Amino acid sequence: MQYKVTVVGAGNVGATTAQRIAEAELADVVMVDVLADLATGKALDMMEAAPVLGFNAKISGGGDYAPTAGSDVCVVTSGLARKPGMSRDDLLAKNTDIIREVTTQLVKYSPDTIIIMVTNPLDAMCEVARRVSGFPRERIIGMAGVLDAARMRWFIADALKISVQDIDAFVLGGHGDTMVPLPRYATVNGIPLPQLLAADKIEAINARTRSGGAEIVNYYKQGSAYYAPSAAVLDMVAAILHDKKKILPCAVYLNGEYGLKDLFVGVPALLGRKGMEKVIELDLSADEKAQLQKSADAVHELVTALPKF
Numbered sequence: 001m002q003y004k005v006t007v008v009g010a011g012n013v014g015a016t017t018a019q020r021i022a023e024a025e026l027a028d029v030v031m032v033d034v035l036a037d038l039a040t041g042k043a044l045d046m047m048e049a050a051p052v053l054g055f056n057a058k059i060s061g062g063g064d065y066a067p068t069a070g071s072d073v074c075v076v077t078s079g080l081a082r083k084p085g086m087s088r089d090d091l092l093a094k095n096t097d098i099i100r101e102v103t104t105q106l107v108k109y110s111p112d113t114i115i116i117m118v119t120n121p122l123d124a125m126c127e128v129a130r131r132v133s134g135f136p137r138e139r140i141i142g143m144a145g146v147l148d149a150a151r152m153r154w155f156i157a158d159a160l161k162i163s164v165q166d167i168d169a170f171v172l173g174g175h176g177d178t179m180v181p182l183p184r185y186a187t188v189n190g191i192p193l194p195q196l197l198a199a200d201k202i203e204a205i206n207a208r209t210r211s212g213g214a215e216i217v218n219y220y221k222q223g224s225a226y227y228a229p230s231a232a233v234l235d236m237v238a239a240i241l242h243d244k245k246k247i248l249p250c251a252v253y254l255n256g257e258y259g260l261k262d263l264f265v266g267v268p269a270l271l272g273r274k275g276m277e278k279v280i281e282l283d284l285s286a287d288e289k290a291q292l293q294k295s296a297d298a299v300h301e302l303v304t305a306l307p308k309f
């Protein structure tokens, strides 16, 4: 393949992302995990599907970073999930250590790469990768908004009993309870959502979108969502590698846009071959602005709680 994508973490999100990228013949994929045999085994299992499915991309896996050298895009999904008895701060400290180590290795072998962060807490882990890599903001992008918006789009399709294909929606803010679904900017083939669905039904969709991750965790009992998250990553990787100039909601390091500075927050961004090429500023109502500020405050609190390094 013309491109190489590294996926760090061969767990649920990482392995499914690798599978989607290879099956779409978007790039060759290198999976890295501290559980080296898990990454090797999953890569081999996927390659053994290639003759049946007929894809030509190569997937390899292991614990070593040397094979990741020269990656066009690196997707980071390595991390711990919160376990019973573990505080949010403990999780923050543990995943900070993991992202520090992983970013150092990625940058060593692929100094020109574009990093797509997936590990939670998302916005704070983007900041860790930014500090460690020293990359410009164009090359560190967090995946959250594409997933949150996809959930919202599905809930709209389900409520209206129509195809998912023509539904657009935007979700701004941090990746957590304070995210800001924007029904005013949701459309069905150009028709604004508020013209098609009653206000109380829209509010129910907003609320379900905010708790979309928790809804899946409640069903799975162990682990969290990965089919939709990996699809969201695929969309971002394809937009970058194919220089699509696609506007997607992403966690981006803001530089005064939306009145926010020096903080990763989810906003519409234009993705192309250089990574995050432009932040798109929407005209927000006073209420939407207040919600975005509250969400940014929550991200700021997490970033302030990051362990010093």
Ligand code: NAD
Residues within 6 Å of the ligand: 008, 009, 010, 011, 012, 013, 014, 032, 033, 034, 035, 038, 077, 078, 079, 080, 081, 098, 101, 102, 117, 118, 119, 120, 121, 122, 143, 144, 147, 175, 223, 224, 225, 226, 229
């Ligand atoms: P998982 O437990 O299935 O996989 C995580 C993998 O990371 C494991 O295989 C583990 O061995 C590996 N790992 C741990 N430390 C490592 C290190 N130092 N180097 C390399 N690999 C290491 O978890 P998952 O379901 O795949 O989720 C991964 C992360 O993505 C979690 O933090 C989760 O919260 C997050 N997530 C984010 C979103 C989002 O919207 N941003 C969506 C879904 C999941």
